[in-house]
Amino acid sequence: xxLYALLKTVHVIGAAVLFGTGLGIAFFMVMxxxxxxxxxxxxxxxxxxxxxxxxxxxxxxxxxxxxxGLAIMAGYDLRxxxxxxxxxxxxxxxxxxxxxxxxxxxxxxxxxxxxxxKRPLPARYHRLYRxxxxxxxxxxAAVIAIFWLMVARPVF
Numbered sequence: 038x039x040l041y042a043l044l045k046t047v048h049v050i051g052a053a054v055l056f057g058t059g060l061g062i063a064f065f066m067v068m069x070x071x072x073x074x075x076x077x078x079x080x081x082x083x084x085x086x087x088x089x090x091x092x093x094x095x096x097x098x099x100x101x102x103x104x105x106g107l108a109i110m111a112g113y114d115l116r117x118x119x120x121x122x123x124x125x126x127x128x129x130x131x132x133x134x135x136x137x138x139x140x141x142x143x144x145x146x147x148x149x150x151x152x153x154x155k156r157p158l159p160a161r162y163h164r165l166y167r168x169x170x171x172x173x174x175x176x177x178a179a180v181i182a183i184f185w186l187m188v189a190r191p192v193f
Contacts, residue, residue: 040110041107041110041111044103044106044107044110045103045107047099047103048099048100048103048104048107051096051099051100051103052096052100052183052184052187054092054093054095054096055093055096055097055100055180056180056184058088058089058092058093058096059093059134059173059176059177059180060177061088062085062088062089062093062141063173063177065081065084065085066081066082066085066141066144066169067170068081069081069082070166073157073158075148075149075151075152075156075157075158076148076152078144078145078148078158078162079145079148079149079151079152082141082142082144082145082148083145085141085145086138086141086142086145089138089141090138093134097131097134100127101124101127104123108120117190117192118191118192118193119186119187119189119190119191119192119193122182122186122193123183123186123187126179126180126182126183126186127179127183129175129176129179130175130176130179130180130183133172133173133175133176133179134176136168136172137169137172137173137176140165140168140169140172141169143165144162144165144166144169147159147161147162147165148162
C-alpha cells in the first residue's frame, strides 16, 4: 500500500470514528437520561467520557495531520476555499466538543452523587443536560458539512 492510500484509509477511519462515536455517545446519553435513573446515568456518562478520550480525542488529533498530508500529496492548495472552510468547521465542532466532554464529566459526577444519596437528579443536572444536548446540534452539523466539503470539494 502506498503512503497516499494509507493516509486516506486512516483519514476515512478517523472521520468514521469521529462521527460514529459522537452519534453513539449522544444516543446512549439520551437513552440513559430518559430513564431518570441516576445510577444508570452515572455509569453511562462514565463510559462515554472514557470513549471520548480514547476514540474521539485520538481521531481529533489525527484528522488534521492526515488531511494535510493528503491535500499536499494530491497537490491541493491548502488555502483552497473548501479546505479553509473545512478547517473552520473543524474548529467549530471542536469548540463545541470540548465543553461537551467537560459537561459529560459533570453529569457523571452529579448523577453519582444523586445515586449515592438516593436522591432524584438535581436541577443542576437538568441544566447541564440541556446545554450538553443543545451543543450537539452545531457540532454534528459542522461535521456533516465537513463531510460534504471533503466529497464535493467546491470551488469558492
